[in-house]
Amino acid sequence: AQSVTQPDIHITVSEGASLELRCNYSYGATPYLFWYVQSPGQGLQLLLKYFSGDTLVQGIKGFEAEFKRSQSSFNLRKPSVHWSDAAEYFCAVGAGGTALIFGKGTTLSVSS
């Protein structure tokens, strides 16, 4: 069965430090891959997506993610975290005739 795993429930990063959020998926074929961000009390906002082609994708707010087929991973990165990046982050996977499957989310806290 298809699944998405975000191994880290909660991460704390110092402001200005780099960030990597992990996402692993289990899918039969190369899926569509997404990262969404949710600020408190808000809906989900699309950060970036991968459909095909270049495995390093750039998104909004300075985020990037790299698709690694051999590791079934799609990790999210940012070189320098800002306090406003504190939020919950969701990885999602979709393919063909199925709706998106979401991971359980990673909560990011930013310390000063």
Next chain:
Amino acid sequence: DVKVTQSSRYLVKRTGEKVFLECVQDMDHENMFWYRQDPGLGLRLIYFSYDVKMKEKGDIPEGYSVSREKKERFSLILESASTNQTSMYLCASSLLLAGGSDYGYTFGSGTRLTVV
């Protein structure tokens, strides 16, 4: 700016009530979705619809039903609300079912439902 609008941000209902959650999109999207979000469980798909009057069960459809009479509107119905349905409900829409377009899924701001 594309939009998915959920009619209520906060709702408080009593056990046993019939509850309607409304969602409207202005993007002419074929597909609409209802997810439930709970701490530590992420987003779980309740139902989705790929066309007017068409619906498919998601992972947790028990205790819920849906209605899509017009393309832009997708309603989630709790037939007899129970306390274990207290949750955040998120509506989304998309051009393609698996989200393979420029916007992926577009989400509403959510409805926080409390059943007492």
